[in-house]
Amino acid sequence: MPVTLTEKAASHVQGSLAKRGKGLGLRLGVRTSGCSGMAYKMEFADAINPEDIQFESHGVKVVVDPRSLPYLEGTELDYTREGLNEGFRFRNPNVKDECGCGESFNT
């Protein structure tokens, strides 16, 4: 199952990349930490490693390392606004429970 972006998320990633002036795409990953097991990692991708899995969604290259992929399969990344706060939101079907604020999760 691929990792995808909504159209809105994709256009925000493209905007950020353009403002930044460099970068091949978006790197998503997970690592162990936080209060509830795993934590998301979302960074600009400046380099692609040979083992990386690549997806393409609405014109944005999404890069995931193979060890993170099982946790992220089928995830859709959205961009939303909550009041004055806006940012990216992970819709991850693998998540069983997450900490109160959603910054870390369990699968």
Next chain:
Amino acid sequence: MALFQIAEPGQSAAPHRHRLAVGIDLGTTNSLVATVRSGIPTVLGDEQGRPLMPSIVRYLPGGAVEVGYAAQSRQVEDPKNCLASVKRFMGRGLRDVAYIENSPYDFVDAPGMVQLRTVAGVKSPVEVSAEILKALRRRAELSLAGDLAGAVITVPAYFDDAQRQATKDAARLAGLNVLRLLNEPTAAAVAYGLENASEGLYAVFDLGGGTFDISILRLSRGVFEVLATSGDAALGGDDFDHRVFCWALEEAKLPPLPPRDTRMLQLKSREAKEALALHGEAPLTAKLSSGEFIDLRLTTETFCRITQNLVHKTLGPTRKALRDAGLAVEDIKGVVMVGGATRMPQLQRAVAEFFGRDPLNNLDPDKVVALGAAMQANVLAGNQPEGGDWLLLDVIPLSLGIETMGGLVERIVPRNSTIPTARAQEFTTFKDGQTAMSIHVVQGERELVSDCRSLARFELRGIPPLAAGGARIRVGFQVDADGLLSVSAREQSTGLESSISVKPSYGLGDSDIERMLRDSFEHAREDMHARALREHRVEGERLAGAVRGALAADGGLLAPEERGEIDRLLAALEAALPGDDARAIKRAAEALNRATGSFAARRMDEGVKRALAGRSIANLDL
């Protein structure tokens, strides 16, 4: 559910560990707050996306306050309680305030700092500034969805110790942790990334709404040093508007207008001026209360002609600053434009002509100071990558010293010393058998104490009686990262010591600060209610949106009476949302949530059924 931002490679913040830090441009006319998001500095707007907040506070009977556009819109009808431009009064006594006769306020001459009488009582400029900072802090905390670790606040390069301390006190009252006070021109230079540029001399040309400042900076080894500042405290974009207004009066041959018409025509003049930056010609039309129509066209040529001497007025202080710094125009390596009024093309041209080079103007001149402050805040809060040795140093703007015999100043910390700094010098007694020494701390560049600003006095007593010149007294000055000073004196043979932290003498004692802090605690409940309302609204909007989406997708699963009930509760929630009753919103949201519980369960079942339809158990990927 947390929202995420994209990080630079290798810099994803650990959960719950990102430190929110902001930069605040606390301006005379407008204020802004900015932060670094996803590695990109951004100004945070209000609910309507407006980046600027007018630096105006309105006090209402009973102590409530309105800040920003809300206060600005009441300025005409309630001038005495709508306090604008209080930055001019920060750390200033009544005698020091320029153009006081043009201010509509009731001034109260308090020891040290002037105060203003409003319907809600006498307010000090520090309290008024704290209201502005509080509003910016609320905006930042709502935008970033978290508590602020700290803020960098900008101040004019010429602010002295008293004015800096007043700014810090205002921040403390607003509940902000000040990471650093930063000079405005330095912040602008940082926003343009000049600290990474090659060393050299830069000019920062700052024409705001009502003030003009020109600063000459020297960059060497990553440190900005303010070589000279000059300006005009009564020259700004507003004066250009006023010229257009006068021109319109003359062109249309109007008699003196009633206040409402005056105000309206002033606004129209400003709009015409702003339209002119984009087109070569702008209409200026208005209908007066007399029924008379005004229909004028403002052309670029006319605008340049009527504002020519205003443009010219900026060049005098610019020349003076260069002369004070001992520099020629050719020495300047770059010119940074700051302030909305620098958008005017004729001003850009005049500056380019004067310096013989095109000024840096590709950042929004209204935002550049706030952006630079945000970048500095991000570094100080510890969000910067490791190995980024990007720590900006600042310098003290005026020399610090003590009074010696004959009313002369002995400078101990010369101006432009990088801070934090510590310096010491030895002094001795003047008379035989002298056992006490009075130490008078002064600030300024002049030779005579009477021409400098007095900061503090203290005494060292119990000096062993010796012949004149026998005692050795070491006077040490320490300046912290915010440019604030403490002074100590130590008799070397006995180790006798006395010291003072310079609370510049503007009349805001510890007890006053305490009282103001208490006041802010008393308003904590109102602040809390405002916050709760905002939170319930966001949650209610989210729920209403989700229910609308579910009804559109799976409304068919509901019986007509169920549908009716949900529609009714959804309408009730939508009606409650714009109101001010947080509890009503919460109740409406809870009711809707309960009523949709079984609907949600049915949608889930339906989804599972659809997924399983037509597949045998063996084929299922379980």
